[in-house]
Amino acid sequence: xxxxxxxxxxxxxxxxxxxxxxxxxxxxxxxxxxxxxxxxxxxxxxxxxxxxxxxxxxxxxxxxxxxx
Amino acid sequence: xxxxxxxxxxxxxxxxxxxxxxxxxxxxxxxxxxxxxxxxxxxxxxxxxxxxxxxxxxxxxxxxxxxxxxxxxxxxxxxxxxxxxxxxxxxxxxxxxxxxxxxxxxxxxxxxxxxxxxxxxxxxxxxxxxxxxxxxxxxxxxxxxxx
Numbered sequence: 001x002x003x004x005x006x007x008x009x010x011x012x013x014x015x016x017x018x019x020x021x022x023x024x025x026x027x028x029x030x031x032x033x034x035x036x037x038x039x040x041x042x043x044x045x046x047x048x049x050x051x052x053x054x055x056x057x058x059x060x061x062x063x064x065x066x067x068x
Numbered sequence: 069x070x071x072x073x074x075x076x077x078x079x080x081x082x083x084x085x086x087x088x089x090x091x092x093x094x095x096x097x098x099x100x101x102x103x104x105x106x107x108x109x110x111x112x113x114x115x116x117x118x119x120x121x122x123x124x125x126x127x128x129x130x131x132x133x134x135x136x137x138x139x140x141x142x143x144x145x146x147x148x149x150x151x152x153x154x155x156x157x158x159x160x161x162x163x164x165x166x167x168x169x170x171x172x173x174x175x176x177x178x179x180x181x182x183x184x185x186x187x188x189x190x191x192x193x194x195x196x197x198x199x200x201x202x203x204x205x206x207x208x209x210x211x212x213x214x215x
Contacts, residue, residue, distance in 0.1 A: 024070075032152075
């Protein structure tokens with residue numbers, strides 16, 4: 001059965017009151033990358049996943065999980 | 069932390085880049101359709117071959133680098149971040165497969181009809197490079213539009 005990487009990036013970003021561009025600036029990627037991760041079009045690298053979790057003050061597991 | 073202005077500039081430039089690449093792909097294919105539509109006696113002029121060659125080299129450089137620019141290292145890094153790099157790699161892979169498949173088709177065609185070396189290379193390079201360019205433009209446009 002296919003596995004899917006899900007995330008709560010949008011909810012976590014909204015909780016901080018940040019726009020996609022603001023989160024992108026904090027992490028050092030483009031707004032497009034934040035957008036595609038939020039919409040599960042793009043699976044981020046481990047490096048980016050850690051940077052996102054750090055910026056949002058969450059653990060990687062709180063931000064990303066695998067649906068089986 | 070990056071400057072928000074850099075992120076916004078990269079976003080604007082990324083959208084423009086995908087639009088420019090899309091238009092460039094259409095111009096490229098249209099030019100080649102006109103080339104193959106013309107009579108063999110007139111189409112192999114130095115000017116036409118030279119224009120095609122320059123365009124192919126330009127497109128290859130754009131696909132290899134993501135575009136030469138413009139607004140400083142920080143914006144360039146944001147413009148070519150991991151989503152763009154992945155889109156570029158996927159487009160290059162598609163270009164490779166289109167090139168190989170076209171080469172096989174030309175090879176089979178050459179068994180039945182005479183295909184000159186120039187013609188064959190022109191067709192193979194045009195389809196491979198054009199497919200990679202349009203694939204990158206479409207992937208980038210889609211990434212900007214989602215959400």
